[in-house]
Amino acid sequence: MFDLTKKNGNKPNFIDLFAGAGGLSEGFVRAGCEPIAHVEADTAAACTLRTREAFHVLRGRGDLSGYFAYLSGQLSRDEFYSLAFGPRSSSVINAEIGAKSLSHIFNQLDIQIGDRKLDLIVGGPPCQAYSLVGRARSEQKMVGDKRNYLFVYYAEFLRRYRPKFFIFENVVGLLTAREADGTRYFDMMWSLFKDLGYTVEYQVIAADEYGIPQKRKRIILVGRRGKKDGFFPELEKIPTDFLVEDAIGDLPSLRAGKGVPSAILLENPPSRWLAESGLLSADKSTTWHEARPHNPRDLKIFKKVVNRWNKNGERLSYNDLPESLKTHKNRSSFLDRFKVVAADLPASHTVVAHIAKDGNYYIHPDNAQNRSLTPREAARLQTFPDDFYFEGASGKPSRTSAFKQIGNAVPVLLAEKISQKLVENWS
Missing domain, CATH: 3.40.50.150 (Vaccinia Virus protein VP39)
Incomplete structure (x- = not known):
C-alpha cells in the first residue's frame, strides 16, 4: 500500500x-x-x-x-x-x-x-x-x-x-x-x-x-x-486495455428477479483488471448480486436494445421501438431512456442514483440474462470492493437503498x- x-x-x-x-x-x-x-x-x-x-x-x-x-x-x-x-x-x-x-x-x-x-x-x-x-x-x-x-x-x-x-x-x-x-x-x-x-x-x-x-x-x-x-x-x-466486461463479466449469470443480497462465493476466475484492482474479497465472496424483476414489455425492449448494440454498435432510440412497446407520451426528449451498459467499451455511461428507480438505463449486455444491472455490478463500475456491503435503514436488505447509495x-x-x-x- x-x-x-x-x-x-x-x-x-x-x-x-x-x-x-x-x-x-x-x-x-x-x-x-x-x-x-x-x-x-x-x-x-x-x-x-x-x-x-x-x-x-x-x-x-x-x-x-x-x-x-x-x-x-x-x-x-x-x-x-x-x-x-x-x-x-x-x-x-x-x-x-x-x-x-x-x-x-x-x-x-x-x-x-x-x-x-x-x-x-x-x-x-x-x-x-x-x-x-x-x-x-x-x-x-x-x-x-x-x-x-x-x-x-x-x-x-x-x-x-x-x-x-x-x-x-x-x-x-x-x-x-x-x-x-x-x-x-x-x-x-x-x-x-x-x-x-x-x-x-x-x-x-x-x-x-x-x-x-x-x-x-x-x-x-x-x-x-x-x-x-x-x-x-x-x-x-492511465491508458487502459480493459473493458466493462472485465469489471462485471465474472459475476454469476442471473435472470431478472433472481439472486440474493447476502454473500455468495464467486466461482468464475476474475479478470486481470479485477485481480490487479484490489477489489476482490479475501474469501472470494460478494454480496448484492440480486437482479430486480421486470415486466414482460420491458424485457422485450431490453432484448431489442442489446441486439441493436451487439449487431450494429448503435444505441436504440425510443422512437425506434414498435408502437406496441411504447407507453411514454414524450417522444421528443429522453429518447435514450433504455440503454445497454456495453460490455465491449472501456467505460460504461455514468451510474447515477436514478438507477434506484428503474434499471432501464442500465441494461445488462448479455441478452441471455435479459435484465438490468444488479447492485454489485453497479458497485463494480464504481470500484467498490466486493466485500463492501450496502445496508438498509431497517436492518433488512433494501435493493433500492443499495442502488441509491452506489449511484451517489x-x-x-x-x-x-x-x-x-x-x-x-x-x-
Missing part, C-alpha cells in the same frame, strides 16, 4: 461530511488515511458507514471471520456491531447538516477528535441542486433551493477545525449553477473559502481517464490553508488516487 505517513510520522486523519455510503472515505482509508468521523443524514447510508467501520476494525485485528459471518446471516447486525465496537459507539454521526444540527454535530465531533489536530475534511453536499439534468427538468424550482447553500455549513466545519486541507467534490453543473440574480454558487463558495484563509484549486476530473470503468465527470476542489499554491493532486492518466458515490479507486497524490504535496 502507498505510504501516506506524513513527515512527523503520523498518517493524515480526516472527517467525511455528507459522506453517503463512503466511496470517498473508503478510497482515503485504502490509501492509509485515518477516518475520525463520518456525518451522513440518510439512515441507510449511515448504517452502511457503520458496517464498513466495523469491517475495518475487525480487519485491523486480523480476523474478518465475524464480518463474513454477518454477511452470510450467521450474526445479526446488532451482534456484529457488538463484536466490532464492544461498549464504545460507532464514529458515524447520523444527522442532517444544517443550522439546527450544527451545535449537536460539533459536540460529537469534538469528543471524537479529542486533543488531536484535524488534518483534512472531505466530502461534498448533495448534488441534485447543481445537477445539469435536474436543472434541465426544472430550472426555476432549483433557484432558491436550500440545498444550493449547503456549502455554507461545510465552511463552518472549516472555520471550527481549521484543517490543513479540504476536498470538496460535486457535479460539473456546479460551475454553471446560478442564483436568480446571475451569481454563480461556485463564486460564492470560492470567496467564502478564501475568506476563511484557504487557497483553492480545482479541476474537472473524468474518472475513465484514471482507470475507472465508467464515464463520470466531477469537479474536485482542493483547499489548502494559507497562500501557497500548486498543491492540487495531479493524477496520472465517488468511485473508490479514484478517491484512493486523489488521496495518494494529496499527501505527496502535504508539506
